[in-house]
Amino acid sequence: MPPDLSLSSAPSSTVSAPPTSAAEAVPTSHEQPQQHQHQQTGQYRNHKRRTTQPELVDAISHPGDVRINVQGAFIVDEENGSTTPSSEPSSETSMSLQELEDGGYEHDGKDIRLPNHTQGVSHIAVDIGGSLAKLVYFTREHSSSEIGGRLNFVKFETDKIDTCIEFMRHLQAEHQTQNGSKPKDLCVMATGGGAFKYYDKIREALKVEVLREDEMECLIIGLDFFITEIPSEVFTYSEANPMSFVASPPSKTIYPYLLVNIGSGVSMIKVSGPRQYTRIGGTSLGGGTLWGLLSLLTGARNFDDMLKLAEKGDNTAVDMLVGDIYGMDYNKIGLKSTAIASSFGKVYKMKRAAEREAEDHGGLANGDHEHPSASSPLDPTSADPINVGNTKFKAEDISRSLLYAVSNNIGQIAYLHASAHNLEHIYFGGSFIGGHYQTMNTLSYAIKFWSKGEKKAYFLRHEGYLGAVGAFLKRQPRNWGRRGSMDGGPLPGEGFEGRDGNGPVWGR
């Protein structure tokens, strides 16, 4: 059944009062007036000292009740996935690299350094989706020459939830070691369907409080944070410039916008203000569809293999193009001969033709002449062709065709919803994209094509962690310490002055 088309906005969570003594608090000269007064408290110039015991006690006794100093925050590129020592699982849970890949546990690079945050953080956040569980947690920098800490991003296959819980248990132990706290003092913020499905399991395993947060709300809180606080996070894609960073919110205010979150399934969320959102649509044709069908159709073991196959494929070996039907362009309605008329439309025809050839001539039909792309047996991502009757179809071609089909379809539906709600900016999140150029190119092209260039597609480097980061930050008061980029605040330029020294603080 199609998912529900609309729902009313969730009520904004209550904003708690700011602390009267706010260590780490840094004034930001451009906050909204009612927020500004919140900034005037605290010894806000004191950045270099270590966290004091009272602060730790305060943090520990109020789970999630801590201010994240994001001044000067930046992304640490560690494409090899290495992490700070303290974030690695302890020996009894550590795995070999092979196990990491096979076991469905992967530490993402792209940690976010928080050079000016030194306080203890007493919570971790996990977003448990249909296929993947995304975990975000804070760690101190261990090198004595550095203060501050970083946000770490780890993902697990949801079916390996036990590994995920074991990883959290390890963080819990780390937390005790560092802060001398009692186990119950680490709080787990959980969102996504798994926050409900595995609620009891997590509580019993960790003996801690598990705070469940709404999935959609966490997604937009996380996205707002990335858009407004993290440099070199949001970017647009074009073949000429695959990663053109958006230096500041794309307009005076980031609202309204459409978030298209592509996980196993797809949710489309209209965001009209901070924590003001409506799920206006979605489709069941998402990442799970691509992963599932390619599991059935190719030898690819994981998503990366599938993307590698797609990169080498030629979709025209299986897709029916306008030219295949017309023998030319269909100019009258502006369809070029190279346009895809029917995804996989050639397969049934070729299968039937091969069957007839075999019947008519008793010979073996071979579809290979229809498959220009070459197979390289030495490549692990090059699977054997699929035989249908006497016709062969290459895994590479099938993968590329399906990637195009799913991405184009999401792009068209996203455009139609954005158009119906007059939304110009479309952000694509979720683990489906995986920073893959073909996917982003297809989504960008679809939005540009259907909207005749009037709407724009935006991507994020932490695309898969919107919900987890949203859950991690949700306990922070709305807009407190945020840049003025929200609620029609100052102009983009002003909105980012904070980066020059007056960094924002996300507090209670």
Place this chain on the structure above:
Amino acid sequence: MPPDLSLSSAPSSTVSAPPTSAAEAVPTSHEQPQQHQHQQTGQYRNHKRRTTQPELVDAISHPGDVRINVQGAFIVDEENGSTTPSSEPSSETSMSLQELEDGGYEHDGKDIRLPNHTQGVSHIAVDIGGSLAKLVYFTREHSSSEIGGRLNFVKFETDKIDTCIEFMRHLQAEHQTQNGSKPKDLCVMATGGGAFKYYDKIREALKVEVLREDEMECLIIGLDFFITEIPSEVFTYSEANPMSFVASPPSKTIYPYLLVNIGSGVSMIKVSGPRQYTRIGGTSLGGGTLWGLLSLLTGARNFDDMLKLAEKGDNTAVDMLVGDIYGMDYNKIGLKSTAIASSFGKVYKMKRAAEREAEDHGGLANGDHEHPSASSPLDPTSADPINVGNTKFKAEDISRSLLYAVSNNIGQIAYLHASAHNLEHIYFGGSFIGGHYQTMNTLSYAIKFWSKGEKKAYFLRHEGYLGAVGAFLKRQPRNWGRRGSMDGGPLPGEGFEGRDGNGPVWGR
């Protein structure tokens, strides 16, 4: 690439002047004034006599230049596909039933009887799509007790275009035998991509004039004809009443409406008046996608086998439901636990789980316990399960899931386009539907669901022949002799008086 979103309406073809002597012409008291005068000429009461030689000569010397008397037209149900003798191919081209199915040539039942048309018809029409070629032609009734004739509907696989041409050659011979005309005198009206791709081939084979007509225009001409002229043609679907015929155009005027034509690919056409149309969208995820992927994934030999598989399948064995993610409903956004969150979303998870089980315990994982639907090996449409690693997936379940996915997706996109253009009535045409209840149920449900019951899905018994019938009729002057159901004419009741005796005539 996505197909072009819009195009300007094609110019209406010039309406030729009415004949000064119009045999068979019947007055229709409720025509538009400017049309009415066309009706006042001719010996229009003379129904019973045979076609005269002068009329034949007139018809033959003007290809396609003949008036079709549709007074009292009705559908002849011949589900067994038998036809009038004269429409069968001559011995050298006739095939066994097995050959019909395998060779991609099938005579549709549901001929349309034209009891009051006795004149010769000097043209046949063919709509050659990406997968199927649809042929429409007129034959006399041979039983001496009957006058009039009928429209016959035959379809071929486009790859068997030679068989289609041979069939036309046979009709050409019949035409000569009956009318003593010369071969060149039979005119072929051709539309669809194949009209261009196979233009030379058809001309050379038949040595006749081939008139190519625009595909989209033919589709709407054919649909208008079926909506306004043929009783028991248009119907709505519901599980309680699978075929509830629409006794008259669904509103005072049938315009505007959306035509969703589902062939190998999908075209969505906004129709605002007679021959006033715009292709506003489409998707490459159509019939060709279902047929192609199920050819790769199941042992089904043809579309009927695939539909039979889908009827027996359980999509929840491969689809990820909201309940699979949440363990409950996601009430906050109104998603029931039974809603499909991700089509095929379970497959990758189950494959990975089975791999891990094999790794962890060295045992064989078997996914069958996840597959409630039973396999019946005695049934030819029951294929062997697909093994992915150690996990088995049933062809029946895969077929049902994909049928749901493609149909739901088309339904959502159709709704979004209809909503953007404020179109209430959505007609589904094309060979994809094939009168299949599951498909119509899914499309109807999707439209009802997304539009909250404000928009309605309509189906046709000749769904696959809109283009062919449109090409067959295109040479008739627009609206000439039509019922008043067009251009904001009389009310529905009046609009159908014609059936009580004042039957319409489609003429030059």
